[in-house]
Amino acid sequence: MLGCVIHGAGDLRVEQLPPPQAGPGEALVAVRYGGVCGSDLHYWRDGGVGDFRLREPMVLGHEVVGTVVSYGPAATGPVPGTAVAVHPATPCGVCPECADGRANVCRDTRYLGSAARSPHVQGGFAAQLVVPAGQLRALPDGLGLRRAALAEPLAVALHAVRRAGDVSGRHVLVTGAGPIGCLVVAAAKASGAARVTVTDLVPQALRYAAVAGADTLVRADDPDDSGWPEEVCVAVEASGVAAGLDTCLRLVRRGGVVVQLGMLPPGRSAFAGNLVVSREIELRGAFRFDAEFDGALELLAARGEFDGLISAVVPVGDAEAAFALAADRGRSCKVLLQF
Template sequence: MLNCEIHGARDLRIGDIHVPSLGPTQVRVAVKAVGICGSDLHYYRHGRVGDFVIREPLTPGHEASGQVMEVGDAVTSVKPGDRIAINPARTCGQCKYCRMGASNHCVNVHFFGSASRFPHMQGAMREQVVVEDYQCLPVPDSVSFEIAAFGEPLAVALHAVQQAGNLLGKSVLVTGGGPIGALIIMAARLAGASQVTIVDIVDQTLQACAKVGASHTINAATDPDAIAALSVGKGSIDVCFEASGSYAGLANCIRVTRAYGTIVQVGTLGGNSDGCPFNQIMVKSLSLVGSFRFIDEYAWAIDYLSRGALDVSPLLTATLPIERADEAFQLAGDRTQSMKVVVTL
């Protein structure tokens, strides 16, 4: 079967691999759509994500949907022909984190498309995958495979909003207007935020965020005074979400969040932290909370998409077949042209 592999920085290849066998509780899925995520882009561009370095060919992709081909003897939740979204996390259910309801920190997790372990955890950008039955969530015919693939990033956004606590009637600011930042805007609106400001440095990204619920947009590169105005009087924003993965974004969050406000760190921080006013976390009694992946929110995300409670279609920029995966990754990396690019099979 066709398989997309990243062998190192800017070294993406399409090849053939064997078809995996099927266990009694497992499901064979014909993959139909896989979204390209920021971590996939890091592997493609740099051959690594932070400390996770590619040491063998890595199949990327953890935002996936498909159609059931075959089920194991013990599977009753889905049947051949069902259209599904695929939860990329296979957790053990036995470790201390699973037992305490924090399966996003499962120490034995198998998560699609990650080089955090060796051998690597291979992803979904291939013609077929075999997963556990509980990883399969049916979607109605009204939801396209491309939209169903938004389940994973939407779950990340929903979990971030959960980490923030009650947002009803509160002011929100998001730094980083990529797909996760845009979905946080939608999730924050759903949770009752009174207004949501998005900060980015790319006008096209800000325009896309305005289409999905941002009430105010700020280009930090061309309008720094707008951020300064929000920081007056120990800050004016109740809750900030840092989704850019940059210390500059975190610095802006620290400056504009009011005393006793909350900052949720969603992006993977990189670069130089010089100039980030960490001491203001103490001075303003801020709550700084991390947000990693998701727990039950994947099921919520698929439910919202299935019922049409959230319309993510404005974020879908392009779909390209797996044979053009290299082109798809290049497009996904150009923030002036794309928000979410999906590879189809």
């Protein structure tokens, strides 16, 4: 079967891989679509994402959907042929974080297509995938596989908004209009935000944010843009650059909340910590998700505008072209690989 394997920075290969077989408690899934994530692009361009560095070849991909093929011994789930989304995390279930209901920051989790541990956890960009059966989610009525491929990044966005607290009736700022930033816009609006302002350097990215429901679009490199707010109640940093965090800290109101969602470069990052003190700003991190995955599927089933964020579907044989397209923010939002 074909799979998408990263060997190092700039070394992405489509290879023939041995078909997997489901073991005890596992399910075999025929993958239909896989979304190219920002972390996949970092592995491709930089050989790592944040502090997680490649040390061996790894199948990429954690945003995958498909159909159930079969089960291993003692495994049950949706009947074979059912369309499913795959929750990419396998938390340990016994660490202090899992015991505290925060499985998304489990210290011993396994996450599809991640170099956070060694050996690496192989990902889902392959024609077939084996995962624990409990990670399968049957798609709600009316939700097709193509749109369902957005479930994982939308769950990330929903978790970030949840970390911000109650956003009902509030003005939310989102810095960065990449796929995750756009989905944060949709998540904030679905959670009752009265107004969402989005900043980015790329005009096309801002247009995708408008599709997601943004009320105000601001060019981040134009200090005279009339859309800049005087202050906001909540800010979500989704660009992964220090300048975005600085913008959030300077525009959020006193006592407001800033959620750092974008993965900053490895090492130390300077930030306006004096503002955190003098304005009593709450700076919170947001990492992955847990139960929000199910909420993401329900939201995708209920709203069709998400289709406008899928800018291309590319056969896996052209994976390098798909990655190049996904990396070009002037031409794309979310790019899917098709298997």
